[in-house]
Structures are given as structure tokens and as C-alpha cells.
Amino acid sequence: MKNKKSLALKAAEDRISTTIVDDMNDSERGTGEKNSEKAVIKVSLFCLISNILLSFFKLIAGLIGKSYAMVADSVHSFSDVFTTVIVIIGVKISSKKADKSHPYGHDRFECVTALILSFALFAVGVIIGYNALMNLISGQYNVSEEPKLIALIAAVISILVQGVLFLVSYRVAKKVNSGSLKADAWHHLSDSLSSIGSFIGILGAILGIEILDVVAGFVICLMIVKVSVDIFMDSIKKMTDTSAPIETQLEIENIAKQVDGVKKIDSLRTRLFGNMIYIDIEIACDGKILLDESHEIAQRVHDEIEANMKLVKHCLVHVNPYIKEVEEKKR
Numbered sequence: 001m002k003n004k005k006s007l008a009l010k011a012a013e014d015r016i017s018t019t020i021v022d023d024m025n026d027s028e029r030g031t032g033e034k035n036s037e038k039a040v041i042k043v044s045l046f047c048l049i050s051n052i053l054l055s056f057f058k059l060i061a062g063l064i065g066k067s068y069a070m071v072a073d074s075v076h077s078f079s080d081v082f083t084t085v086i087v088i089i090g091v092k093i094s095s096k097k098a099d100k101s102h103p104y105g106h107d108r109f110e111c112v113t114a115l116i117l118s119f120a121l122f123a124v125g126v127i128i129g130y131n132a133l134m135n136l137i138s139g140q141y142n143v144s145e146e147p148k149l150i151a152l153i154a155a156v157i158s159i160l161v162q163g164v165l166f167l168v169s170y171r172v173a174k175k176v177n178s179g180s181l182k183a184d185a186w187h188h189l190s191d192s193l194s195s196i197g198s199f200i201g202i203l204g205a206i207l208g209i210e211i212l213d214v215v216a217g218f219v220i221c222l223m224i225v226k227v228s229v230d231i232f233m234d235s236i237k238k239m240t241d242t243s244a245p246i247e248t249q250l251e252i253e254n255i256a257k258q259v260d261g262v263k264k265i266d267s268l269r270t271r272l273f274g275n276m277i278y279i280d281i282e283i284a285c286d287g288k289i290l291l292d293e294s295h296e297i298a299q300r301v302h303d304e305i306e307a308n309m310k311l312v313k314h315c316l317v318h319v320n321p322y323i324k325e326v327e328e329k330k331r
Contacts, residue, residue, distance in 0.1 A: 036176035037095045043172045043181065044087045047165050047188065051080045054161050058154050065151025068135070069201040069216035072128050073158065076194050076224055079121050080162075083187050083231070086117050087180045105313075107273050114235040121228035129221030135214045147205045155199035162192035177311065183234065190227055194220045241271035248309075252279060255304050261285055261297035263322040276313040279305065287321030294319045 055077040062070030093109040169185035172178075201216025243249070253265050266282040283301055285294045298317040305315045 036178065037091050039172055039176050040091050040178050040181050041088055043169055044084050044091075044184070047169060047184070048081060048084045048088070050161060050165055051077055051084065054158060055081060058158055061150050061154035065148040065154070065202075067147035067151035067198075067202050067205070068132070068214055069198040069205075069220065070147075070151045070154055072132070072217040072220045073155070073191075073194055073198040075124060075128060076191055076220055077158070077162075079124065079224060079227065080165075080184075080187055080191050082117055082120070083184050083227075086113050087184050089113055090180055091178075107276070108239060111235040111239050114231050118228045118232035118235065121224055121231065125221050125224035125228060128224065129218055132214055132218035132221060136211070136218070147202045149206075151202050152199065152206065155195050155202060158195035159192050159199065162188050162195060166192060183231075187227060190223055194223050197223075238273055241273075244270035244272055244277050248277070252281065252305060252309065255308055256281060256283060256301045259297065259301045259304055261289075261293070262301065266320050273313075277309070277311050279312060279315040280318070281305075281315065282318045282320055284320045284322035287323050 055074050058070055058074035058077055062068070062072075062074055090109065090113060094105070094107045096106045098105045166185050166188040169181055169188055173182035173185055197216050197219050201212045201214075201219075204210075204212030204216075244252075249268055249270055252270070253268060256262055256265055263284045263286065266284050267280075268282075269280040271278045281301070283298065285297050298319050302315050302317045306312050
């Protein structure tokens with residue numbers, strides 16, 4: 001029976017993610033970036049609707065089943081709804097073309113909304129944690145009713161549904177190389193894990209270990225707080241122009257060095273924003289050649305880097321004169 005459930009879960013994930021990815025591959029009208037945007041929005045809407053339905057189901061099951069842990073878990077699922085909304089908003093705004101007011105694009109809007117979301121999630125986590133802690137201190141869990149079977153069933157359904165949402169989101173995120181969707185996929189996995197915690201707490205309460213139900217609610221609060229901190233730190237990292245990994249920088253240098261006319265690389269600066277890379281590179285060319293020739297070399301470096309590295313959003317190439325005698329003296 002367990003193998004049949006696993007096969008059914010895998011089959012559902014394959015059907016959903018393959019349909020979304022195939023739709024993206026079949027779309028030849030727009031650019032690759034535009035097609036990726038459509039794929040991210042499509043899977044995000046699927047996850048959004050699924051989480052809304054799941055959240056209300058878990059909330060009702062928690063209230064009817066007299067389980068504080070399931071009520072808290074439903075709030076965690078609602079946090080998935082908000083993060084998915086952030087993905088959709090971020091993708092829509094960040095995909096807008098540069099204009100006079102935003103000559104470098106609109107990418108940072110995703111970080112601003114994510115920061116706001118992180119504060120909201122943190123507040124929700126603190127409230128749930130405070131209530132659970134007060135129940136533990138006061139001993140109110142001893143007089144509460146025993147959780148009913150519907151709460152336990154809701155936990156199992158949540159584990160399975162969030163597992164599918166994680167697999168679908170992660171697979172599409174890898175296919176289209178979307179950092180925001182990949183982060184949202186891990187959020188779905190955290191919800192699945194919190195539902196496992198709820199399952200343990202509810203089962204313990206049904207078996208007579210009542211305190212586990214409230215403890216599970218407190219653990220879920222910690223998971224929500226952790227997610228909020230992760231979102232906050234990720235947004236800060238993206239807004240502070242962190243450089244690309246050293247392996248990526250070496251690859252950029254190797255591509256530039258292979259272009260005819262490039263004598264050496266004087267400097268290379270990179271910065272990450274989401275899953276894209278901005279590059280500022282200074283190359284040295286023969287100082288005695290004409291300006292048109294040096295410009296042509298710079299253009300080839302620009303084209304080669306952007307052609308061979310799909311994550312590069314913009315590459316700025318500056319040319320310095322290479323004087324053989326001067327360079328020899330430096331050695």
C-alpha cells in the first residue's frame with residue numbers, strides 16, 4: 001500500500017511539473033526570459049490555489065478536531081500563500097523593462113516586498129509561540145478536549161499535498177533557473193515537515209500525552225520564525241550586491257581571455273541579484289590599435305560572455321591600453 005501511495009505521489013508530481021515545463025518549451029513566441037516568467041507564474045498559481053484550499057481545510061479540521069497544533073499548522077500554510085504571492089508579484093514587476101525612472105530595471109522590488117513579508121511572518125510566529133507558551137505555563141492543555149481523528153487525517157493530507165507542491169515547484173525552478181520559485185519550494189517542504197510535527201503532537205494527544213499537541217504548536221511557531229528570518233536574510237543579501245562564486249568569476253575570465261586581441265584581464269567585478277549576474281570587466285588590448293578595433297574586441301568579449309553564461313543579465317566591458325614595455329617593467 002505504501003509503495004502504491006509513493007508511486008501515485010510521484011506520478012502526480014510528474015504530470016503537473018511536466019505539463020508546466022512542456023508548455024514553456026512549446027512557447028516560441030517570446031524570449032526565454034518571458035517563457036520562464038510564464039512557467040513560474042503558472043506553477044505559482046497552482047501552488048497558491050492548492051495552499052488556500054489546504055489552509056482552510058486544516059483550519060476547519062483543527063477547530064473541529066480540537067487541535068491547537070493543526071490550527072497553528074494552518075497558519076503556517078497561509079504563510080505559503082503569502083510567499084507564493086510574493087513570487088508572482090516579484091516576477092511580474094522584476095520582468096518589466098527598464099524605463100526612465102528605473103534605468104537598471106525593477107528587480108529590487110521583489111526584495112522590498114519580501115522584506116515586508118518577512119516582518120509579517122515573524123509577527124505571526126511570535127503570536128503563535130506566545131499563545132503556545134502561555135498554555136504550557138498555565139497547564140491549559142490538561143483541561144482541553146482530546147484531539148479528534150479528523151485532525152490526524154488533516155495532518156496526513158497536508159504532508160502529502162505539500163510534498164507534491166515541493167516536488168513540482170523545485171522541478172520547474174531548476175528547469176527555468178528561478179531562485180525565488182526554488183525558495184518557495186523549500187517553504188512548501190518546511191510546511192510538510194511542520195505537518196509531520198503536527199501529526200506527532202496530535203497522535204500523542206490522542207494517546208493521552210496531551211502536552212505534545214501544544215508543544216507541537218510551539219515548534220511550528222519556531223519554524224515560521226525561521227522562515228521569516230531566512231526570507232529577511234536572503235533579501236538583504238540580494239540588496240547588498242554579493243559577488244558571484246569564485247568558480248563563476250574564473251569562468252568569466254577564461255571566456256574573456258580566449259577572445260583574440262585580449263592581452264590580459266585588468267579587473268573583474270560581479271554582483272548577484274536573485275539568479276542573475278551583473279558583470280563589470282576591464283580588459284587590456286594593444287595600446288597602438290585604432291579605437292574601432294579595440295571597441296570590436298570589447299564587443300566580442302561582451303557577446304561571448306553573454307552567449308556562454310545564461311545567467312548574465314548585463315555585461316559592461318571597459319578597454320585599457322596594453323603597453324608591452326610598461327607591463328614588462330611591472331614584472
